[in-house]
Amino acid sequence: MRRKAIYPGSFDPITNGHLDVIERAARLFDEVIVAVAENQNKKSLFTIEERIHLANQATRHVANVQIDQFQGLLVDYVAQRKGHAIVRGLRAVSDFEFEFQLALMNRRLKEEIETIFMMPKDRYTFLSSSIVKEIASLGGSIDGLVPPNVHTALHQRFLQATPSNPT
Numbered sequence: 001m002r003r004k005a006i007y008p009g010s011f012d013p014i015t016n017g018h019l020d021v022i023e024r025a026a027r028l029f030d031e032v033i034v035a036v037a038e039n040q041n042k043k044s045l046f047t048i049e050e051r052i053h054l055a056n057q058a059t060r061h062v063a064n065v066q067i068d069q070f071q072g073l074l075v076d077y078v079a080q081r082k083g084h085a086i087v088r089g090l091r092a093v094s095d096f097e098f099e100f101q102l103a104l105m106n107r108r109l110k111e112e113i114e115t116i117f118m119m120p121k122d123r124y125t126f127l128s129s130s131i132v133k134e135i136a137s138l139g140g141s142i143d144g145l146v147p148p149n150v151h152t153a154l155h156q157r158f159l160q161a162t163p164s165n166p167t
Contacts, residue, residue, distance in 0.1 A: 002031060003028075003029045003031075003085075004029060004030065004031045004032075004081065004083045004084055004085075005025055005031070005032050005033070005084065005085045005087045005116065006032075006078045006083040006085070006086050007021065007025060007032055007033070007035065007086075007088075008035040008074050008077075008086065008088075009035075009037060009089075010036070010044065010051070010129065011036050011037075011051050011055055012045055012046055012051055012129050013045070013046055013051065013054050013129055013132065013133075013146060013150045013153065014051070014054055014055045014058050014059075014129075014146070014150060015124070015129055015132055015146050015150070016127065016144065016146060016147065017089065017121075017124035017125075017127040017128075018089070019058060020120045020121050021087065021089045021118050022034060022059060022062065022065055023062055024118060025087045025116075025118060026062045026065050028116075029084075029085070030064060031064050031065075032066075032087070033065075033066055033067075033081060033083065034055055034059065034067045034068070035069070035070045035074075035077060036048060036051050036052050036055060036067065036068070036069045037069075037070060037071070038069055045133055045157065046153070046157070048069055050153070052067050052068075052069055054147075054150050054153055055067045057147070057149040058147040058149060058150060068081070073109070074086065074106065075110040079110055079113065083113065084113070084114065085113065085114045085115065085116050086103075086113060086114070086116065087115075087116050087118060088103070088115060088116070088117050089118055089119070089120055090117045090118070090119050091119070091120060091125045091126070091127070092125055092126075103115035103117075127145060132145050132146055132154070133154070136154040136155070136157075136158055137158050142154060
């Protein structure tokens with residue numbers, strides 16, 4: 001039986017911390033689906049189509065990874081895709097309480113679906129999409145924090161948002 005894991009998130013944008021978890025999950029499972037969440041209640045920098053495109057480009061070197069989108073209950077999506085596990089990244093102790101609550105609720109809804117917690121490499125424990133967006137929006141360096149395609153996309157997005165200086 002092929003073991004399939006689902007790694008859900010907003011991935012707005014995908015970071016090197018996400019990639020670290022994806023690459024390691026891909027070694028543990030036969031197939032990993034990176035499930036980009038479509039959440040109308042959350043204001044995203046990139047559209048769902050852009051986030052999927054960025055994730056596809058960033059993960060194309062990992063043969064057993066595919067990118068998909070979902071909305072609604074995660075456990076319903078996992079069941080529909082015949083997944084065996086949900087992969088969640090834990091950066092710090094502060095993530096644990098929230099992730100633990102989600103895992104317990106998901107288990108209550110569909111007890112046959114396991115949740116696997118993975119910690120990124122220590123150099124990414126501080127990293128989040130929100131921090132990356134803030135640094136990029138303020139003109140700071142995001143070198144080494146995101147894949148090259150995301151670096152370019154962020155640079156272009158914030159360059160477009162900056163009003164031109166009158167001369």
